[in-house]
Amino acid sequence: MSDLLAHVPHTRLVPEGHYGPAGTPGVSARQVLGLAAATLAAPRGKTAALIASFADAGLPLVDAPKAMSNGVLTAVGTGPGRWLITAEGMTGAALLAHLRAIAGPDAALTDQSDANIILEVSGAAARATLAKGIAVDLDPLAFAHGDAATTVVSHIGVTFWQSEEAPAYRFVVARSFAPAFLRWLTVSAAEFGFALTGTGRG
Amino acid sequence: MRIPCPYCGSRDAHEFAYLGDATLTRPDPAAPDAAEAFHAYTYLRENPEGAHREYWYHANGCRRWLVVTRNTKTHEILGVEFARPSTDEVPA
Structure with a gap:
């Protein structure tokens, strides 16, 4: 070694x-290289609603340790009601804005690109x-x-x-x-x- | 020893932090015997043989607190649940 x-x-x-x-x-x-990343966490008691919002937007989230991709975004389950999301060809700020528009004002979103x-x-x-x-x-x-x-x-x-x-x-x-x-x-x-x-x- | 985390699946015990007895309830601080009750709550522990409910924190996994029912003689895991039951009902 x-x-x-x-x-x-x-x-x-x-x-x-x-x-x-x-x-x-x-x-x-x-x-x-060149991936943006963010963590997404559902507000307590609103995981099902968050999953429904993302399904409508074309990213089927699963509340389990699974990786889900729609070609642009990849979401990975890291804990109950929490995901790490990576995106190609996007800045961290753009990813955050995109996720905020889907998730609504209450979800916890943090840029993790760096x-x-x-x-x-x-x-x-x-x-x-x-x-x-x-x-x-x-x-x-x-x-x-x-x-x-x-x-x-x-x-x-x-x-x-x-x-x-x-x-x-x-x-x-x-x-x-x-x-x-x-x-x-x-x-x-x-x-x-x-x-x-x-x-x-x- | 491996612990079957309800979210992550079977994991080695070294991913978890052990807190201890999950059967205790914080005493009422306004009760007349509060000092005695808090002494017992803070310091006194049974050393049971057999099944014991205890807190384990999945620090290097899903970062959730679990209540694990463990046989203290054999380390057999008899049950695992989230310490705070989720209010989320997610369709399968």
């Missing part, structure tokens, strides 16, 4: 590159890699495309969901914890060959 990342400061994201055995990587990860980094992890060995640090069953029978979880990885809080059947997973990690999370991911994936992109050259 220390050898592989000895040259990487603990305070910086692991630089993009290929880690571990050469050849076709078993695991790939990329930082997904709070987290989002990583997409994929590849044939993705499950074997994630199993090293995630105490949630990721077998396809237990955790499928569209399932989500908020948990800890290596003592770092994460929200993640399976974003593609292949499988691919999207991880939301608090920005200041992202260097530590990436170190865990890099050393866990390196034995399979690990290709990391989107994190800069360090």
Whole structure:
């Protein structure tokens, strides 16, 4: 572990590159840039009304740890009556205005666009890699495309969901914890060959 | 030990913070024996063998307080519910 990342400061994201055995990587990860993000929480007792408003607007929310997408917005259940919503090609302010118009004045909406980094992890060995640090069953029978979880990885809080059947997973990690999370991911994936992109050259 | 969170599903106990006895009720501070009652409420705990109702906070998950009924001898989880029942009725 220390050898592989000895040259990487603990305070910086692991630089993009290929880690571990050469050849076709078993695991790939990329930082997904340009997403806006916000948290949405229903006022007490009004979860059903909030879900109905979003259904009318074309985003079917489910009050469960699931990821739901309508092509533009992706909503991930993080707790009863609470969701994390990400959007492509939109600023945080625009996302907040869009959600406010649907949710009404009482829902709690907070811009999280700068709070987290989002990583997409994929590849044939993705499950074997994630199993090293995630105490949630990721077998396809237990955790499928569209399932989500908020948990800890290596003592770092994460929200993640399976974003593609292949499988691919999207991880939301608090920005200041992202260097530590990436170190865990890099050393866990390196034995399979690990290709990391989107994190800069360090 | 794993705790079946009503929202998140089965999770390792290290995601949770333990508060303790969920059977206590805060005493009436206006009662004549309030000092005695608060002493017992704050400090005195039974150490029951078998089923016990206790608070667990799912800090690294859905961030909800749970009441877990746990067998103190075997750690078998006999029941889990939200500490504050939701007033939301969400259609399935």
